[in-house]
Amino acid sequence: MGEVRLRGFGWRHAGRRAWAVRGLDLEIRHGERVLLLGPSGAGKSTLLAALAGLLPEDSGESEGAIEIDGLDPRKARERVGIVFQDPQTQLVMARSGDDVAFGLENRGVPAGEIWPRVSDVLDRVGFPYPVNRSTAALSGGEAQRLALAGVLALRPGLLLLDEPTANLDPAGAGLIRDAVARTADPSTTLIIVEHRVAEALPLVDRVVVLEPGGGVRADGTPELIFAAYGDKLAGEGVWVPGFSTPPVKATSKPADDLVRVMRAEVTNRLPPVSLSAAAGEVVAVTGPNGAGKSTLALLLGGLLAPTSGRVEAFGDRRPPHRWRAATLTGRIGSVFQNPEHQFVTGRVADELALGPRRLGRTPEQIRRTVDDLLDRLRLTRLAEANPYTLSGGEARRLSVATALATAPRLLVLDEPTFGQDRRTWRELVELLAGLRDDGHGVVAVTHDDAFVRTLADRTVPLGEPAPDPLPRRSRP
């Protein structure tokens, strides 16, 4: 069970000129554990969708052959389980146990067998709560564990993981890797797509690298692949273990304070905190989930009023949350965790022109700003594209560019490097370092240790969150 065979396989989505994958020859034997690598756009996710039987025949054009245990994947659906990136769009039911039972009901498992299997699989993935725990009350890592349990309950012969930790903080990602390792089972074939290679390596015994133009570039044990192709993969944005970036710290002393937070507090979201950020420095705000980091970013960005305490910025008598939006955007730029929240228009170029237009810049100035930012962030090719159709890395670069368009002196970023490949990551670090050296102040809320080590001139750790008031699942 769980044998995969591809012969000259290719898939082109309807309405696209380029093939998403092409010319793939690959055999994966029963019980193998494979890490699927390749630069963005090499077709990794398309291949997983094809294997999961989720590409309907009328949704594109295929060539060659793709088989699971000798069957068309669309007819072998009950042999395959797939876990996607976003836990929120994989959970179906309001209660955790019901969610695991959902797949079992669909497959017609007799009612009497359902609950023993639910409880068994929740134990196997290390789910710490009772079955009636609300799925809305789970953290990202816990929700993703539950999604994994829902898939494992169906006992797939082939398990596909499509960047299962990309939307999670390091603690949540650890939960998932731990759960995958615990549930490893010689009867299940495993295929993982994952940017963060170092963390995924302990789970696999084989690495397959896809070539962006089509075909397989390399195939073998992790040691062999990284010895032979490590440099090239790292250059293409894959997080190859052992490649680090030299630190880029400030070379001159920070100048005047741009913003000062004085014992500001937001009820139930942020305990009292004091903090300042000056021109010419990068301040990293770190801390566990629930410590109020994102709330602090909103305070600094003038988007939220503190319940008590004060926020002062740019020598203005009024606190930032009382400023008009146009004033705010000329002084403080905010970059949100989810880039899509930030997009207001239907074209990449309009997105960049919006801020300067609000500030009453001339058409000539606006054109120059837009062209300059498109060029600096490698978005020129996409100027006419709809922001919602961009890839993760492109959307992130655009969201940063929109905040830069009004040339604010203070930039506040919430998890800017979340889920990014190595190439976008490095570009972001270099861009922010350049802004700082030009006299901008940068505050970044982040979980990313490498980002802090490489760029931050100062770190402000926030405290532990309040303990979880609900009882833990008791285990026999």
Next chain:
Amino acid sequence: MSLSVEPIADPAAPLARRNPVAKLGAALLFTLPLILSVDPFTPSAALVVELLVLPFFGIRMRLLARRLAPLLLAAGGILVTMVLFAGERTGATVASLGPFDVTTGVLATAGALVLRIFAIALPGIVVFATTDPTDLADALVQNAKAPARFAIGALAAFRLVPLLGQEWRALTLARRARGVDAGRNPLAKLRLFASTAFALLVGALRRGVRLAVAMDARGFDAGVPRTHARVQHFTAPDAVLLAAALLTGLAILTATMLLGFFNPIIG
């Protein structure tokens, strides 16, 4: 903006724990006959019955009052509309507001309409407040033979509703950060609202598609007969509840006719 979808009642109360399909059916059967007549007696009698039955649903009054708040708004709207636009202004004049005479006749008609809204809406509000959405979907599939594709699909979509509230807040803040605000201009406010709502809709659709794919990947479209992990029973007391609701509704209507208050909605 936060949306609460949790039940607000004691789940062990004698009527709250009846089968969800029975409760929903009872609410419909009870209110349908009441719609036929426009008069103050029918809704008043219905409200009396509803208030007498209410304690058996174990609902917490403060929370119920909060759910009824939108109805008060509707009631206010009716009062204003009637004062401004009522055709017949019979009865004694109570007050004169400029060109509008507020007469006892106007107030009586407005009062009847307000009573009607409360009498018809209350059963539905109470049923949804005392019913867990999962139980309702299960009962619709198992007892009312609704297609699972519809009932479970709607339930999954329902789970995403509270996320819309968070999403709305994030979108609003992001717009301010981008330099977009309406200030005091009502037209700009409307445009901003429309564009934010559109972004919310686009986001919801994308999320819905992803959820649908994940559901099908777990066999939702497998085509084999589904089994049920949670069993919903439709028992004799549930049938009694349905019958009692229908009979009470008809009894009120009959009383209306016998007492000569009947005023058909058509004709």
